[in-house]
Structure formats: structure tokens, C-alpha cells
Amino acid sequence: MTDRLKIERLYKVFADRPAAALDMLRRGASKADVLRETGQVVGLDDVSLSVPSGAMYMIMGLSGSGKSTLARCVNRLNEPSAGRILLDDEDLCSLGEAALREVRRKRISMVFQHFALLPNRRVIDNVEFGLKLRGVTPRERRRRAEEVLEVVGLARWAAKMPHELSGGMRQRVGLARALATDADILIMDEAFSALDPLIRAEMQDELLRLQRTLHKTILFITHDFQEALKLGTRIAIMSEGRLVREGTPQSIVLEPGSDYVAAFTRDVDRARLFDAASSMTALVPLVQGESWTVLGGASDGHAADRGPGFVVDAHARVLGTITAAQIDSVRDGAALPELDGAFSCVPSHAKLIDVAGRFGGAPAIGVIDETGRLVGRLEAGQVLARIGAGGANGVRHV
Template sequence: MTSKISVKNVFKIFGEKPGRALEMLKSGQSKNDIFEATGQTIGVQNAAFDVKEGQIFVVMGLSGSGKSTLVRMLNGLIRPTSGEILIDSDDVASCSPAKLREIRRQKIAMVFQHFALFPHRTIAENAAYGLKVKGVSSDERREQALIALEQVGLSAWADSLPADLSGGMQQRVGLARALATDPQVLLMDEPFGALDPLIRKEMQEELLVLQRTLKKTIVFITHDLNEALMLGDRIAIMKDGEIVQVGSAQDIVSQPANDYVAAFVADIDRGRVFTAATVATDALPMQLTGDTAGDAVKAMEEQNRSAVYVLDGEDIAGVVTYQQAAAADRESGTADVPLADVLITDFPTADRDTQLADLYAPASSGLPIAMTDADNRLIGVIEPEAVFAQLSADTVTLDTEPQAEDEKRELAHTV
């Protein structure tokens, strides 16, 4: 997967003479010391990351961390003091104004926290605004706006006014406006921050559903770690203008880079971060035809397992426990007891994306959970103790494959 966005050693210093502040920063002096000495404010320091095509890359940080400055540099609303910001092969940080306009119109759209809708225009007209700026004809604008509104479930409201819509619906219009221009990159600056918690959760889920179809490259800004962990394929955590950690949700929760990150993730529900795939091991199954209870006992002793799954060809026949297989051997006086005689056919299953929170009850049965693919084929086994250990944070390593008018003016520059 190629990088759609590549940020390399980007600094942003606010002030008339950033040179001295940049030198002090590179020599290791703090943001506060630099401000006291120079009056210059450090917005972003030495940011570096890549966003793969089709990924949701979440930038998470508290107020003043530099996340909004960073996202505005990605589309040239703010120019960095130094560094490179590549979208494909174009450097947004240093390109000409004409090239920057072309990149904005052809590749980038932005969704804001405040909806920035025009109250006197219909929903369809608001959704088509970016197309109007690009010079698209009225008929084509209408057609593309309706397609975008259909994607966000608002086509029936096309001729209504923003005042007729709830806050969540208005934010959907903002998303439709961005989608109508068919951008390659979506920049979303705390787009759900002004919504009520329930509506916010709905919007998060709808964005994930849309992304499965659209596969846009998305940079999503938030101050909410739960939102970051839910949405992000990869997450960058910022503090004082610096990116302190970049990784998957599982990386950040299980291996925080420092005390700052550790404090953020301390109270996170690990059951909603980790999935079956993060704790699964190889299945190493037996065959219903050909293997015996004695073979199963030997295999479990070698693998240090208390149960083993049994296949009938490629289909899962069931699971055999060490206790039952060993007892059958003792009672029969032979190791040739058929597996069918000790087979448990009622067993728990999960797919690789099942959250650990949903595995607690199946794991409590004591049987290993069969991890299956879309064809119900066995692709791994989840031991109950692995589920409980991850939920209780006993494991520390992973082996795996978290102002409206101003924004209207920014929107006009963006599209």
C-alpha cells in the first residue's frame, strides 16, 4: 500500500522571526522557554508520519497540542516554517499558489466541527457548494450533490433548509459537501465534536460504514481517545506540538511510548480495542478420520494445550479436551479410541475482528474458541486464558498483522 500523504520533519512557529526560535527548538529547549525568550509560539515541532492510501489516520491531542495547526498545514491553509508535506509527489509546503489551488480542488476536501452551512441555501445547494466553486454546471452540481446526500442518508431532505435539520443531520450535510467533489483526501477537523454523545457515536459508525465503500484517505482530528481508537487504522498522539507516538490502537494501548500516553490509555476498555486476532494462536487441528484419542492426547501434551480442534476434511467437526481423551484411553486400555467417541460438537466460535469484550462469555466456558474465516474454516484458536490476560492488561506485547464564519472562509479556500 503506497503513501498518499507523507509528512517529513515539519515545524510551524508562529511569529514574525521564527528563525531563532527554530534554532533553539532544535537545540532541545522547551516550548515555554522559547516563548519567554523570543515571543514566538511553537505550533508543531518535527512532525513526521505517512498515511497510506485508503487509511483513516487519526491525530489525537488535547487543546493546544497542535493538531488543528497540523491539519491546516496539510491543505496549505497554514504554511509550515520548515519541512515537507507531500500529497502524492506534490509538496504542499512549498508549491506555488496556483499549484496549491489545483491540489485543493482536485484532491482535498475538509469537514469542520461547526457545520458552516449557508442558512439561506437548500441542503442540495450546500452540498454542491464546492462544485460551484470549481465551476461545475448547475445540472451536474445538482446530480453529484444528490449522490453525495444519498450516501449520507439525506437525499429526501435535498430541498429543505439547514434550520429544518438536527445537528447530526447538518453534520451529514457537511460530509456530503466534502464527498460531492469526490476528493482523494478527506481532512476532518473534530467533525463530531459539537454533537451529543449518542449522535456522535452514530456518526462514527456511519463514517466507518462509508469508508468500507469509498476507501478515501482520511486524516481525522480529535481530542477524544475513544473516538481515535474506534476510527483510526493508525493514530498519532500529540503533546505541545510534538507527535509523541504513532501506531495502531492496539500498539498504543498495549505499549504506550511514555507516561503521558500511558495516562491517557489507563482507563480505556481494552475489550473494545483488542480483537480475537490479537490473541489467537495456530489451530494445529486433528483429523476426525485417521487420528485417535491417543493421538490427540500426545498432541496436546506436546503443545501444552488442554483441548484441540478436530476437522472432518476442511470442516470443523468439534473439539476434544485432554481430560476426556485421556479418560477414554484409560477406560478402553488402548490408544485407538476414535475421536468421534470423545468429540464435543457444541463449541464457541468467533471471527478475527470480534472484540474481546464479546469473547468474555464464550471464554468462560473453558473451551478454546475457534477463530473462523468467512467460509467457517478454522484459522486459529483463542485460549480462554489469553482473553482474560489481555482484558486484565497482563500482556504487554502483541503479535498482530486508537468558528463557523471563519470555517466558511476556510472552506472557500479549500475547495
């Protein structure tokens, strides 16, 4: 996947003359040190990250950690003190006024906490508004606005005024307006944070649903770790202006890397977060026949104490299972015994909460990819270990 946005060693010190502060930061001083010595406030301290095209990239951290500063640096509402910001490989920091205005108008779309609608314009005009600013022709504007209103389920409300809609519907109009622009990147700064929990969950679902068809590149800022887990394809966690952890939701919960991050992960519902792929054992060929292969645990070649083997055909599709003892006999030259057909397989992306009930007494189940090929084996104990892992799990002090 190509990177749409790349941030390289970005610093922001809120000061006209940041040189001394930058020097301190580069030698490892903290935000507090800089404030004490120079009286200057550090917004960002050596932040680097890459946002792949089509990602829902979350910036998460406590209030004051630098999330908004980062977002505002991307379109230079905040002028970075040092570093590079590459949008499709073009360094935004080197742009002059005119070019910058063009980028803000056409390529970066910002959404703030309130999707403020224009109260005296119809719903459709509100959706068209952003496109109008971008210089899109009236015909094209109308076509695209109708399209996104259809997508968010508000086509019938196009001619209504905002006050005729419920609060939740108005939020959806705001979301439609943001999504209607074909900006290269959409920046949403705490866009859902002010909403009631119910409407908020609804908007999150709506955004996920829309994203499945639109594949926008979104930089989504939130102080809510649960929201980051739910929406994010990747999460960057900030503290005191620094990026302290970056990765997929599953990898961050699995290995927080510091107490600061671990504190966020403590209450996470692991059964709903982790998928089969995250917990399975990879399989290796143990015995090979002409049209079949027996696959078993990868950690060593001895199948005897390693649970059942999966017998697959030439396309890696499961034919059945055999016991560890049978694997040994086949390896010693015996013919392939009658296969046990009472095995279960789950998709690699299935969440553990949905996997747990599929064992039916069997010691292990198969994990298959979207084309039906066997990619791993999951033992009941592995599922329990992952679901039951306590808050301190995986913390490494760095």
C-alpha cells in the same frame, strides 16, 4: 496499501526567522526551552507520519498540542518552517501560488467545527456548493449531490431549506457536502467536537457507515481519545508539537509507551476495543495425517500441558478437537480418536465482549478468518487477562 499523504520531518515555528529555534529543536530542545530562549512559539517539532489511502487517520492530543497546526500545514494555511508534505508523492511545500490554489480547490477538502450551511439555499444547493467551487458541471453536480443525500438518508429533504431541518439533520447535510467532493483527502478538524453527545454519537456512526462504502482518505482531528478509538483505523497522538505515539487503536491501548498516553487509555472499555485476533495464540501443526492436521499452541512442541488440539482438514477448516493426552497418543502412532464436535469458533475480528460468552465451559475456542480457516486458539484466561488489564498495563518509559 499505498500512502496517500506523507509528512516528513515537519517543523512549524510561528516566527519570520525560525532558524535559531529550528536549530535548538534539532538538538533536542523542547517547546518550552525554545519559548524561553527565543520567545518563539513551536507549533510542530519533527512530525513524520503516513496516511494510507482509505484510512480514517486520527490526530489526537490535548488542546495546544499542535493538531490544528498540522492540519493547516497540509494545505499550507500555515507555512511549514521545514520538512516535506507529500500528497500522492508530490511535495506540496514546493508548489507555487497557482498550483497551491488548485490543490486546495480540488484535492484537499477541509471541514471545520461547524458545518455552516448557507441559510437561504436549499439543502441540495448546499451539498452542491463545494462541487461548484471545484468547477464541476451543473449536471454532474446535481447527480452527485442526489447520490450523497440518498446515502445520508436525506433524499426526500433535498428541496427543503436548512431551517426546516432538525439540528442533527443539518449536521448530516454538512457531512454530505464534505463527502460529495472527490478530494484526495478530507481534513476534519474537531468536526464533531461542538455537538451534543447524542448527535455527536449519531454523526460518528454515520461517518463510519458512510466510510464503509466511500473509503475516503480522512485526516480527522480530535482532542477526544474515545472518539479517536471509535473512528480511527490509526491514531497519532501529539504532545507539545511532537508526535509521541502512533499506531492502531488496539496497539496504543495495549502499549501506550508513556504516562501521557497511558492517562488517556485508563478508562477505555477494553472488552469493546480488543478483538479475538489481539488475544489469541497462534497455532502450529503438531501431528499430520493424510487428510488432517492437529494444530496446537505455538510456544513449544509439547502438547501435554497446552490444552486441546484442533483437528483441521486440508483447507484449515475445523473438524473437531482432541485432548492434550490424545495428541500425545496420536503422535506416538495411535489412530486419530473420535473427535469432540462440541467446539466453538469465533471470527478474528469479533470483539471480546461478544466472545466471552462463547466458551460454554470449554478451556479454549477456535478463531477463524473471514474465509473460515482456523487462525488461532483463544483461552478463557487470555480473554480475562486482556479485559481486566489495568491502566498501568504496558507502560514502558521511553
